[in-house]
Structures are given as C-alpha cells and as structure tokens.
Amino acid sequence: MKFPPIHKAARLIKPRRPMVDLAHPARSPLGSSVVNCAVYARGRRQSGRCTAAEAVAEVRKLGGDAFVWIGLYQPQEAELAEIAEEFGLHPLTVMDAVEPSRRAKIDRYDEALVSVVKTVRYVEHSELTADSEVVDTGEIMTIAGKDFVITVRHGGHGSLGPLREELEHDPERLALGPVSVLHAVADRAVETYLQVCDDLQEDVDTVEESVFADHRGRSADAAQIHQLKRELLEFKRAVTPLLRPLQQLADDPPPLLPHPLRRYVRHTAGRLARVCEHVSGFDALTDSILQANLAQVSVAQNEDMRKITSWAAILAVPTMVCGVYGMNFDHMPELRWTYGYPLILGVIAVTCFFMHRGFRRNGWL
Template sequence: MIVDNALYHEGVRVPLDGDEPSLGHARVPCGAGDFQWVGLLDPTAAELALIATTFDLHPLAVEDSGDSHQRPKLERYGDTLFMVLKTLWYVDEYDAVETGEINVFVGPDFVVTVRHGQGVNLATSRRDLEQRAKVLEHGPMAVMYAICDRVVDEYERVGAALEVDVDEVEESVFSPARTDDSVRIYTLKREIAEVRRAVMPLREPMRRFAAGQIDGVDEQTATYFRDVSDHLYRVSEVIDNLDVLLSTAFDAHLARISVQQNDDMRKISAGAALVVVPTLIAGIYGMNFDHVPELHWAYGYPFAVVLMIGVSTGLFYWFKKSGWL
C-alpha cells in the first residue's frame, strides 16, 4: 500500500489534493527544482506494476523490489538510480537480529521507496527531513541520504546491543562458575553474520556517494554521504572485532572445559587411590595364610585398621596439598 505521497518545492512540502494518498494520483507534475517522494509498504505485485508504469521504472529493478531477500546494492537504469538496503533491529530477549528491506528508486524529479518488513520507519525519517529545508533543497539525493543515514544509525544500535551481549559472554566464559556458553556463542556469531551481510556490501555504494562518483551528487551532497560512510565503516569495524572476540571466547571456553576435565580426572584418581590402598591392605590380610605377618597376633586386626586409616589420611593430605582434591 502507499503510505505517503508528497511534493517538495525548494525544500518545503507542498500539500497534494486528496485526503488520503493513493495510487490513483501517485504522479504529480513537478516544476524546476521540485521533486516527489512516494512511499510504499509491502506492496502487492499489481501495486508495483502500477507504480512502475507511472514512473517508468525498469522491469528488472521492479522485480528486485518485489523480493524482500535482495543483497544490498546500487544500480543505475537509464536516469533512474536503484538501491537496496537491509534494515536491522535487535531482539535482545532471543539474541536475534531481525531484518527488513528498503528499495529506493531515485529519478531526476522523484523518489519511490518500497519497504518490506518492520525495520526502519521511513515516516520518521520523512518528518525529520522536512524539518531540514536546507538539506531537502539538494533534491532527491537528500532523500537518499536521509534513508541511508537512518538505516546506518540502526546498524550502530544493533552493533551496540551485540557488544553488550558479547561482553556478557566473555564474563561468563571467564567466571569461576561452570557455564555452558557454546550455544549462545554460536547464536551470536550467526547474528553477527546476518549483520555482516547487511553492512559489508553497502560500503562500496556509500564510498561512491561520498566520493561524488554518482550522477546527481554534487560536492555539498557528498559531504553528507561522507558522514554516513564514516559511520558505516565504524560499524563494520565493530562487527569484525565482535566476531574475533567471539571466536577467542569460544576457544577459551573449550580450553576451560579441557582444564576442568583434567581437574576432574585428578580428583577421580585421588579418590580412587584413597579407596585402593585400604582395599589392598584388606586383600592381603584376607588371604588367611599361616605366614601372613601378624595373622595370629591379638592386635593384628586393630593394627590393619589403623594402617588403612593412617595411609588414607596421609594420601588425603598429600593430594590436598598437591591440588588434586
């Protein structure tokens, strides 16, 4: 469905006829310096086809915009720029990164945004941008900048949330208590991979925008994109560092398990020794041969019991001192 449709003149929104935005009057005439921004949310194939006809959009780009599983990319079809961005938000309860998608068509005098999933609410970006007339004066590329800026800001929030969870994992791995962190480490690495799939392919398009290598991006507009590109590279560095930290934490977790198993084996061996020595003494005295020492001695039994207790006590303190118990 169409969620908003506006005409902008010199950075100021111009009211359109009609109470509700609709596909029926999606295209409006634009004067010099004017541009139109149409926003769609989870449109049907018929709605996309109508918008494509109205704004003369390339069929391949329209086909991609109808699929919510595209890779972030930037393509040009004639005088229309087509960009795909992945939106991210973090569900801390499940350590899960959820994804959506925004497809942006930018022409000489129009912008069409197609949003899939919850993700970034472009209505907020539109209101914020409408409060900045100086930015809107840069035309359709100002909308592209505002959308990219909002999406990358959400990437930073997701990165910050992942940092908190990775810190929790590190604290748990190196705590004195016995913990099983392998499942959570795997989950976080999988979610970081999801973030990486959204962030990494976007770096090259942002670099091209920031360098002014895209038609329609002048030096002043490129300044805004340089800020977005800087934030994007900062997020990518955070994601790389978190991935390395999780790999290190997993190695440390395995090492701790190995140390704990060795410690357990020492304790089991010490406990077995405490049982084996008295058993050995009792076995010798249970042979009932005439020439066994102290067999016919009146104090032979108490002597054997005291010997068992004495040897076991000596072994216990020796193992304790050695750290085996």
C-alpha cells in the same frame, strides 16, 4: 528510456504471494501498499493528497526541481508494475522490490540510482538464552530518478514516517532532489546501526563477565555464546555489504548526486566503516570468549579427573590389603596374632593419610 512491460517480468518472480484485498483500509491510509505519496517543489511539500499518477502529472507540470516521493510497504506485483511503468523502471529493479534482497547494495540503472539498505532492530531480552533473538532485520529499497523517488519497505520496523517529517522540516535538504532522500534513508539506517552496536556491546560484555566470573568456566553456557555469535553474524551480513558501494558512490558520484550531498555521503560511509569495525571486533571477541569457555570447561574436566584418580589411588590401598587377607590361606602374616587386625587397619589408615597429603601438595585434591 522505456523498458519492456513490467508486468511480464514481475510474473516471473517466484514464489508468488497470495493475492490480498488491495483496498483494505488496514493496509495504509491510501488503501493500498502506497503508504504516502507527495509532491515536493523547492524542498516544500505541496498541499493536497493525490495518487501516484496525479503526482507524476503535477511534477511534470511544475518542472524544475520538483519531484514526487512515493512510499510503499511490501507492494504487490500489480501495484508495483503500474508504478514502474509510469516511471520506466528496469524490470530487475521491480523484481528486487517485490521480494526482499539478500544483500545491501547500490546499483545504477541508466538515469536511476537504486539502493537497498538493511534495517536492523535490537530485540530487548531480559536474559540471553540459547534461542534468544537479539537482532531483527528488514529492508528499505530506494529508487531515485530525476523527478521521483520511490521507497519500498519490507519488515515490521524501520518506518519512514518520522524521516519524511524530519526532511520536510529541512527544505534546503529536500531541495537537493530525490537523491537527498536516498542519502537520508541510508544515513538513518547507519545511525540505527550505531545504536544497535551499543546494545550489542552490553550483551558481549555480559557474556564475557559470565565466562570469567567463575574460574571453572561453568557459569556461561557455550550454547548461549554460540547464539550470540549467530545473531552477530546476521547483523554483520546486514551492514557490511553496504560499505563498499557507499564508498564508491562518494568517490565516483553519478550525475544525479548533487555536489553538496557528496560530502554527506562520504560522512555516512565513514560512520558505516566505524560500524563495520565494531562488528568485526564483536565477532573476534566472541570467538575468543567461546574458545576461553571451552578451554575452561576442559580444565575443569581435567581437575575432576585428577580428583577421581587420586581418590581411586587412595581407595586402592585398603582394597589391596583386604584382597590379600581375603584369600583365606592358613599361613598368613600376623594371622594368629592378637594385634594383627588393629595393626593392619593402622597401616591402611597411615598409608591413605600420606597419599592424601601428597596429592593435596601436588594440587590434585
């Protein structure tokens, strides 16, 4: 089915990116956003390098289970529009491919299956600070049809080169068709999520130990805990929206999804569910850590206030006595007695001693 011209829909996308030289050799080996383009027949890559149009012509010539895999990296509107018209893609798919989506998803457009998978990279850091970046996210859109699969990557990580090589060493898997690439992309992303979870576990454990290492609760900064929670929230937004569509794909598979792949999709959904459980656990744990930190700070402040109050009460005794004798009346008790001055000092010292002792017994000092 052919949709209206794609370039008209693509022009509606806002904001526009500045035009760049599509033939610049630094963009990709093919001199454009097309990073790789290859034809596969019976799961094996056909020799030779070709353009997208040439690959489509060869696939239609071979027929059968042959398909073309086109890899794009941050394509321009004009480039994607040309490819989209060649395969008859829906205009909404083109709009999502040009600008990164905000949520992971899996959509069905007539004879095409479209998935948006968020890529996540753990950012190494020597110490967690109030402005540390813990996770960095990108995106891979995969459009799988009957005889084609198009991958569109956004972000500085998540290269599909190693995945393509891995699949090319497994012809039986590629022979299952374009949807096998869609599943491989999702499965590799979920595998990365699990690795990021392990790294995040170390950060959460470090913060937890820092909070409870000192009974006064001042070794951990609340701003650091809050920053870790923000990064965990970004990770959660990247991974959790994909779980429900992936489970629906396994429970209600479309005709494009071969039967042998359904079990693998279900396995990937199970691994993603485990990731979501870890993320939810991290979120709840950081909430508890933050609350414990704030509670410990509050307790420490109360201890300081009790100490200040205790010393203020002790110092009130000599202040009161000196205030009384500083009124300069003629008829003051023991005013003319030789030992009056030492006696008053002794009374002050004994009173302060017993007050200090009482406060220490009560835990105020």
